[in-house]
Amino acid sequence: MDWLIFILSVIEAIAWPVAFVAAVVFLRQEWVDVIGRIQGVKHKETQIEFGHCLQEASKKAKSSLPDSVDLASKGLAHRLELAGYSPRGAILESWIDVEATLEELGARYEIPRDELKHPDIHMMERMHGDDNALGKGAFGLLQSLCEMRNEAFYLTNKVIEFDAAKEYVSLANRMVTLLKEA
Template sequence: MDWMQFVSALVSAVAWPAAVVTVVCLLKGPILGLIPKIRSFKYGELHVDLTEALQSLQEELPAAANEPDAQPEAPPPKLSVPLQIAAVSPRAGMIAAWLEVEGALNAVLKREGLDSNTHALPRQKLDLLRDAGHVNGPTYRAVLRTFKLRNEAVHMLDREIPYDDAVAMADVCARLVESISTYSKSQSDFISG
């Protein structure tokens, strides 16, 4: 093999990989621009769709007691803390909304004199409240599903979370906080009365 055959073999071996690398480099910008707009992800058996899961939870939970059905909804004069945070970072807003649910769980545990290990996992706290009769079945399941969404928001750092998803999460979490507090208070009023 002389030097011309060697160069020819080298060029033919490098041509396709070089073409692929060139195309990827040229399309890198448009591809990276599409990634934040992805609202669901599917790989094999794994399928994650935050928007769909949040809408499902919103439909399942009852409307908040202070929301009149007949009157048009007026914008609140002051946004909740999770919504204020979501305006800057939707991911952080979703986490802040979840922290209010966890705070409600801790408050009920403390008020009822149950073992309130602050280092316990939310699932353990929720199980304790359910077993003591301070959380009903639908609320229990909704809290677990919301916690799963919170985990996905925390761990899926490779995609952007839309503001609308953070607003939906804040709404779901506010309803859960109300449900946890109301159900628990009504149960303890019933037992003591």
């Protein structure tokens, strides 16, 4: 084997691995964008779908939340503006308002603070029964909002669209209104 054939065989052996590594390195940001646009992930028994959860929550909201949105509520305009440049931040800020209102509700109904610190929404629903002040379906919607907040917080590679964040902010604001009225 002469040196030309040796060089040719070495180049032939490393061509595909080098091409693959180069594609990954050069298209790194594009891969992140593509992965971020994925609306759902399924691994064994676990399945996460942000867009689907938001659509389900919107359907639940029609039956259980008041239609009016209190535009004067604390920071709603700010959160809607925040959704334009940081959808994830708008979702997290909206959930903070829901949690604060849950604490106020707990104080009114003398629910121990420990139960509200890490709210088990299904447990709260069983405690209050069907005749609760929130109305039918409100606990399910509250659970959906909590799950979507968790997805926004923990799935940091996921791209959250402006419209989805705006819808979440609106739903959370309506939930806060309902909780304050209960």
